[in-house]
Amino acid sequence: EDQVTQSPEALRLQEGESSSLNCSYTVSGLRGLFWYRQDPGKGPEFLFTLYSAGEEKEKERLKATLTKKESFLHITAPKPEDSATYLCAVVLYGGSQGNLIFGKGTKLSVKP
Amino acid sequence: ETGVTQTPRHLVMGMTNKKSLKCEQHLGHNAMYWYKQSAKKPLELMFVYSLEERVENNSVPSRFSPECPNSSHLFLHLHTLQPEDSALYLCASSQDNSGRELFFGEGSRLTVL
Numbered sequence: 277e278d279q280v281t282q283s284p285e286a287l288r289l290q291e292g293e294s295s296s297l298n299c300s301y302t303v304s305g306l307r308g309l310f311w312y313r314q315d316p317g318k319g320p321e322f323l324f325t326l327y328s329a330g331e332e333k334e335k336e337r338l339k340a341t342l343t344k345k346e347s348f349l350h351i352t353a354p355k356p357e358d359s360a361t362y363l364c365a366v367v368l369y370g371g372s373q374g375n376l377i378f379g380k381g382t383k384l385s386v387k388p
Numbered sequence: 389e390t391g392v393t394q395t396p397r398h399l400v401m402g403m404t405n406k407k408s409l410k411c412e413q414h415l416g417h418n419a420m421y422w423y424k425q426s427a428k429k430p431l432e433l434m435f436v437y438s439l440e441e442r443v444e445n446n447s448v449p450s451r452f453s454p455e456c457p458n459s460s461h462l463f464l465h466l467h468t469l470q471p472e473d474s475a476l477y478l479c480a481s482s483q484d485n486s487g488r489e490l491f492f493g494e495g496s497r498l499t500v501l
Contacts, residue, residue: 280430363431376487
């Protein structure tokens with residue numbers, strides 16, 4: 277069964293304390309992997325798309341990387357405004373009509 | 389105008405009510421989606437429309453009825469819901485339904501009493 281697992285479920289950091297979130301996947305035929313940020317009571321906001329192992333994308337304090345089995349979202353010197361739930365999703369070759377398979381998310385809290 | 393707009397943002401309804409959720413996208417996309425988000429669960433795809441034609445229905449109960457009158461508008465009609473249907477309902481759009489990134493609305497928080 278195709279599956280996306282995110283870890284940890286929750287992460288508490290001090291401001292400036294760098295860390296990484298993990299998204300591991302066991303799927304047949306990865307077409308693409310997406311990272312989203314979701315603030316409480318709001319819809320997910322698109323961050324990155326990664327298509328092939330070795331690819332990296334950066335945006336401000338965030339950097340997303342992809343291997344054949346997992347993706348990392350590295351957060352460098354986080355600030356309190358980075359607090360949110362980060363969602364990972366994959367889309368498969370031959371998958372049903374654009375269906376993204378989502379993980380449960382990692383809730384990040386950054387304390388000043 | 390933000391990219392994807394959902395109304396209402398909050399809805400409380402009884403099990404015998406009929407209500408509708410509305411979604412409008414201003415991105416010129418050809419595909420629109422309804423997702424359900426419940427606590428401690430991954431987002432669940434409910435319906436996919438491509439060029440106003442339904443292409444996916446993930447075994448959703450018939451008390452949820454989608455409608456897509458054109459490529460910019462999507463509705464979710466609700467009828468005789470159950471308390472377990474209480475959740476955040478998210479609308480999304482994408483350029484097409486080939487697996488591109490989704491752009492979400494703010495969601496409609498539904499509470500069924």
